[in-house]
Amino acid sequence: MNAALPYDSDRLAQCARDIIVNVRELSARGWTPATSSNFSQRIDAHHVAITVSGRDKGKLTESDIMVVDVDGRPVATELKSSAETLLHTQLYKRFPDIGCVLHTHSHNQTVASRLYAGMGHVHLEGYELLKAFSGNTTHDTEIDVPVFANTQDMHTLAAQVDALLDRQPLWGYLIDGHGLYAWGRDMAEARRHLEAFEFLLGCELDLRRLRS
């Protein structure tokens, strides 16, 4: 514990280790090509550990993880946080029980976002794996994964996400031609949601190919 810092440095080290181990696995699956993707974990009510912008996510070390506050401002560092920091911090700020946000650029996520952007969502129904999303107790359910237009203006995108969250509970969304955001109360839940989205989007893409 470093008393000069406004957060618990042991907790930051724990978050960094957790992010590094998990992101290496996601990267090995090809979900973080060309320095894309970003990852974060909550440190406490006011602070978030998040990846530094532009780093190779498959080769993260502790120096690639920094701290921002829940408004996305860097804390006790000159490093530049992810260009998409606001999409992480808006979730931590809004939902005190959210502990982890994962953003990847897998092939399936990107292709699905392009195919379904016109519709505004990907409809998922009839899959046993829908039970992987917290709150779902049966396969006999359906969810619409929203697809937002891509933009470099994170304030605009964050406002659109916020407006949708006012209307419905969500565990993730797609951005057109870009990738997927998924989150959870901790790393394990966020990963389960991310993996479920990835698997189900892959199924939808295969079904579309086979039916055409």
Ligand SMILES: CSCCC(=O)C(=O)COP(=O)(O)O
């Ligand atoms: C080269 S990927 C373009 C930016 C992006 O979408 C991304 O996920 C990575 O940005 P970051 O600033 O977090 O490295």
Ligand SMILES: [Zn+2]
């Ligand atoms: Zn991205």
